[in-house]
Amino acid sequence: MLTGKSRATCREVNTRLIKRLMVLVAALTLLVTAGFLSLRFGSVRYATADIIGSFLGAEGSTAKVIIMDIRLPRTLIAIMVGANLAMSGALLQAVMRNPLADPGLTGVSAGGGLSAVTIMLVFPEMTRYVPLAAFGGGIVAAFMVYTLAWKRGIDPIRIILAGVAVNAILGGGISLLSILYSDRIQGVLMWLNGSMSAKSRFHVSILAPYSFIGLIAALLCINTANVLQLGDDAAKSLGVRVNLARILLSMVAAFLAGISVAMVGLIGFIGLVVPHISRLLVGTDYRFMLPVSAVIGGILLTLADTGARTLFSPVELPVGILMAIIGGPFFLYLLRKGGAYRV
Amino acid sequence: MINASELKIGYDKKVVVDGFGFNIRQGEMVSLIGPNGSGKSTVLKVLARLMEKMGGAVLLDGADIHRLPTREVAKKLSILSQYNITPPDFTVEELVSYGRLPHRKMFQLESKADREIVRWALRQTKLEKLANRFINSLSGGERQRAWIAMALAQQPKVLLLDEPTTYLDISHQLEIMELLNTLNRELDLTAIMVLHDLNQAVRYSNRLIVIKEGKLFMDGAPQEVLTAEMLRSVYKVEAEVTINKQIGKPMFMPLGLAFGT
Ligand SMILES: Nc1ncnc2c1ncn2[C@@H]1O[C@H](COP(=O)(O)OP(=O)(O)OP(=O)(O)O)[C@@H](O)[C@H]1O
Ligand SMILES: [Mg+2]
Numbered sequence: 001m002l003t004g005k006s007r008a009t010c011r012e013v014n015t016r017l018i019k020r021l022m023v024l025v026a027a028l029t030l031l032v033t034a035g036f037l038s039l040r041f042g043s044v045r046y047a048t049a050d051i052i053g054s055f056l057g058a059e060g061s062t063a064k065v066i067i068m069d070i071r072l073p074r075t076l077i078a079i080m081v082g083a084n085l086a087m088s089g090a091l092l093q094a095v096m097r098n099p100l101a102d103p104g105l106t107g108v109s110a111g112g113g114l115s116a117v118t119i120m121l122v123f124p125e126m127t128r129y130v131p132l133a134a135f136g137g138g139i140v141a142a143f144m145v146y147t148l149a150w151k152r153g154i155d156p157i158r159i160i161l162a163g164v165a166v167n168a169i170l171g172g173g174i175s176l177l178s179i180l181y182s183d184r185i186q187g188v189l190m191w192l193n194g195s196m197s198a199k200s201r202f203h204v205s206i207l208a209p210y211s212f213i214g215l216i217a218a219l220l221c222i223n224t225a226n227v228l229q230l231g232d233d234a235a236k237s238l239g240v241r242v243n244l245a246r247i248l249l250s251m252v253a254a255f256l257a258g259i260s261v262a263m264v265g266l267i268g269f270i271g272l273v274v275p276h277i278s279r280l281l282v283g284t285d286y287r288f289m290l291p292v293s294a295v296i297g298g299i300l301l302t303l304a305d306t307g308a309r310t311l312f313s314p315v316e317l318p319v320g321i322l323m324a325i326i327g328g329p330f331f332l333y334l335l336r337k338g339g340a341y342r343v
Numbered sequence: 344m345i346n347a348s349e350l351k352i353g354y355d356k357k358v359v360v361d362g363f364g365f366n367i368r369q370g371e372m373v374s375l376i377g378p379n380g381s382g383k384s385t386v387l388k389v390l391a392r393l394m395e396k397m398g399g400a401v402l403l404d405g406a407d408i409h410r411l412p413t414r415e416v417a418k419k420l421s422i423l424s425q426y427n428i429t430p431p432d433f434t435v436e437e438l439v440s441y442g443r444l445p446h447r448k449m450f451q452l453e454s455k456a457d458r459e460i461v462r463w464a465l466r467q468t469k470l471e472k473l474a475n476r477f478i479n480s481l482s483g484g485e486r487q488r489a490w491i492a493m494a495l496a497q498q499p500k501v502l503l504l505d506e507p508t509t510y511l512d513i514s515h516q517l518e519i520m521e522l523l524n525t526l527n528r529e530l531d532l533t534a535i536m537v538l539h540d541l542n543q544a545v546r547y548s549n550r551l552i553v554i555k556e557g558k559l560f561m562d563g564a565p566q567e568v569l570t571a572e573m574l575r576s577v578y579k580v581e582a583e584v585t586i587n588k589q590i591g592k593p594m595f596m597p598l599g600l601a602f603g604t
Contacts, residue, residue: 231428239445240413240444283432284431284432
């Protein structure tokens with residue numbers, strides 16, 4: 001028997017689902033808009049017609065070369081990296097059950113950073129191997145963190161502490177090299193603050209397949225991430241192998257962060273804050289929270305990158321600065337307003 | 344059904360339970376009683392393979408529970424812990440539907456049968472009206488019922504409950520105990536529960552196991568176990584134990600703390 005009251009609550013639930021889907025659609029729309037803006041603005045401004053023209057033909061025009069070969073790859077990289085970092089952070093926050101967890105905590109950033117900086121400063125002739133070394137260094141560092149944290153099982157607090165320690169050690173290494181080779185530091189600074197400059201179709205074709213694998217893996221983690229939110233005992237009682245789950249989710253997160261660091265260097269903020277923005281908009285259920293995080297991560301990095309290269313053109317700002325300036329206030333606004341979820 | 348022998352359990356190096364064991368048959372309602380810190384929760388956690396043991400064995404239908412695939416165990420056994428956390432915006436129904444997780448294949452979606460069972464669990468715990476409320480907006484007792492509903496949705500043969508009625512008012516306490524009783528009678532559910540209310544333990548179980556300082560103190564039928572002597576040596580309480588005529592089981596009335604024991 002469906003009473004008036006229970007029909008009303010059915011409607012309530014549907015409203016919630018509709019609201020969540022609407023946020024996702026709105027975010028996707030915003031992502032397309034942000035991508036479009038990033039194609040329009042730069043050292044030269046193009047009209048909408050130029051952009052449509054370059055997608056449809058207009059062979060040989062400068063507009064087409066700049067839009068398709070220079071700006072589009074950069075935009076695509078920004079979207080992928082933003083999404084990867086945001087998903088990485090979201091997964092790690094489930095693994096650690098800690099709202100302050102971010103991809104840096106796995107050691108991926110510091111490990112990638114140290115090996116990249118070592119190559120750029122000490123063996124500059126091998127610079128083209130920087131992405132490979134950064135990825136490898138990041139994964140090795142993550143492995144170190146998890147080995148140190150392992151003691152008959154993996155406790156989130158121990159991962160966090162081991163992560164902080166490994167970060168401090170590797171960060172010290174980066175600082176030491178920066179001082180010893182202070183004459184060569186210029187190029188390194190840009191990398192250490194993350195930069196999407198000089199990315200070509202070649203870079204897109206490398207990052208895209210890995211990002212796709214990472215995306216699929218992250219989506220497969222959704223159920224486990226949700227169950228981990230019920231606490232270890234409940235998760236175990238439901239037949240989840242909690243230690244294994246923590247390691248698998250962390251591996252996916254480290255992979256997502258690793259490929260991003262390898263491609264564009266160190267970019268903070270997204271992995272920490274975007275999952276919270278997403279949570280405030282759609283709540284804690286990872287079925288919605290994870291995809292929305294990915295889209296918002298893409299939006300934020302695209303907008304920040306567009307701002308970074310246009311606002312003070314021809315000077316290009318590190319993208320991290322812009323991201324903090326755009327994302328910070330928006331985050332605070334949501335935090336004050338409270339959304340689907342109150343912190 | 345569940346056979347525990349020579350259990351030795353500790354945290355780090357500190358042993359808190361030693362030489363503990365019992366054998367529980369299908370369909371029994373067992374209460375585990377003992378003072379604070381005596382090791383009740385610890386024993387329950389090991390029975391549910393939430394915690395490793397240092398020695399001894401726990402057998403579920405003859406197989407070592409710590410070696411069985413954990414999903415297989417989850418289809419037969421569920422534990423409701425003493426403390427639970429939920430994300431703030433999970434609804435009651437969402438929480439309860441997680442109980443179906445061990446019965447689904449890795450990436451299988453919720454089936455119609457799953458939803459039926461979730462509704463059944465909600466009905467059993469009288470939560471239908473609250474199904475779409477956020478767990479965080481519920482009272483302590485309603486929350487507890489939501490967690491019990493999740494355990495029921497798991498359709499276990501054995502249910503372990505750590506202080507399931509601690510936050511509840513007397514009427515909801517009795518409701519939970521009656522519910523367990525019904526499930527026990529109708530579905531032959533085996534229940535092992537930690538209870539602090541000894542009168543309820545006597546009333547609703549057919550066996551009491553007393554643990555004191557991590558050791559088995561007594562194991563037997565309620566009327567054998569609930570005696571003034573046991574209360575004095577385990578709880579250091581002087582009490583009068585009488586047989587209640589209406590239910591035909593012993594009841595106790597504490598008179599004061601026991602001295603010189
Ligand atoms: N995580 C832990 N680390 C170290 N010691 C612990 C831990 N949990 C419990 N203990 C110790 O183990 C002993 C048994 O604890 P347990 O929680 O099993 O008691 P209990 O019988 O459930 O008590 P209560 O009635 O208060 O719930 C206690 O001495 C306690 O201090
Ligand atoms: Mg306890």
